[in-house]
Amino acid sequence: MRGMTPPVLDVHGLSRTFRLRSGPVHAVRGIDLAAERGEILGVLGPNGAGKTTTVRMLATLLPPSGGRAVVASHDLLADPGAVRARIGYVAQSGGLDPNCPVGEELVTQGRMHRLSRAASRVRAAELAADLDLEDLLERPTAALSGGQRRRLEIALGLVNHPEVLFLDEPTTGLDPGSRADLWDLVRRVRHDHGTTVLLTTHYLDEADALADRLVVVDAGEVVAEGTPAGLKDRHGAATLQDAFLAITGRATDTPATV
């Protein structure tokens, strides 16, 4: 049935220019992307490639300078409200109130998605059980470890059963064990709910292990696209690291563990 359903995520020529006093910064220069229901799309690219800018545009946080996009089956520009109700967004920099207890943060997120008080409490309990946060509910978020914090942030992004989940560098700064846990979590979310996941990462092993399809961006443009295996084949590379080097002409900034 692949290709029969309209893509949940369909992006055409999306661009964004920041106008600074020092001159314009063309952060994103006409990106095309598509993903189907239940697909995990990995976005790779060196620092400053435009990954965060792209995700922020798709999450309705930043108005694009040009292009159009369908996100969670709704037009990004015409109906951002409908998009917001159907997506989850986990920022590169988290977004937790340091003094707020974990449980309260979860319930409030439900309320912000217009769940009733009772329904938000139920949803918070579900997510806490699902993401292994049950023993942490009373703790202020500032007292969480990096891995626990990421789990909470993802739980917040899942409160509304999103059709599309955006994860901006979800495993940066996590130890190998926590990263593996997070991969399992992402796979489980996709498996259980058919959620489409767009995640950005600098880790090539992560991209290789987790993503169904990869998009490599550099200087605001898509420079390569395909399955991890396809990309390796196309560049005659044994590892994704070699393929990435061949595509962008440089290594990723974080030491890759491939």
Next chain:
Amino acid sequence: MNRLLADTGVIFGRSMRQTLRSKTALTFGMLQPLLFLALMGPLLAKVDLRTGGSSWQAFVPGLLVQLSLLGGMFVGMGILVERHVGVIDRMRVTPLHPAAPLLGRTLRDVVQLVVQSALLVLLGLAFGLRAPVAGVLLGFVFVGLLSAALALLSYGLAMNVKTTPEFAAIANTTVLPMMLLAGLLLPMTLAPGWLDGVSRAVPFRYTVDAMRHLYLGEYADTTVLTGLAVTVGLTVVALWGGLALFRRSGRTP
């Protein structure tokens, strides 16, 4: 409209819980006016401030306006922190009404500042303030309106500056001259003509004058009505400005 009210309620609840958690913020906000009350009030006890009534009846309303002015102007610091850690972005990626994060927080600030004002008045009683109950209660309406106006502007500003020092610099340099010119600690009845004239350009002057009349038991004279009109007008302008600034911050990175 119902949506806006419900969403504002959600943010109000969240903000109120934040406030109740941080007991330090609550006491710190109170500390400054308390010090003025305890350490400066007695100095004025025997001074004739030429406002009619006792010096406490002129001094306490001034302190209340100062509390809402300073308290309101610096609430933006809190939202700056939330902006920088990404809480605001997280809220913006929900179906929440776009004005709710501003209005819910402002409502919290109004409640907080009115409660702090009430505590200050109670302490004032212990020091020797005597004023009619109706006047004191009506005074809280002015405190509430003024707090709302300043909080709205403060949030609007905080959402549009780049750094915390930038916000602090702008807030400090606007609030200090305003405070002095409004005649909050010492009324403008003592001022030379030119200063009195300049002070009439500052809206808070009318608020504090009206409150002083309320504390004297005059409820409907021109000073009170002018003060009410100016304060309501200021709040309406601040609401419009705050919403516009908040919207603007969503369009710029």
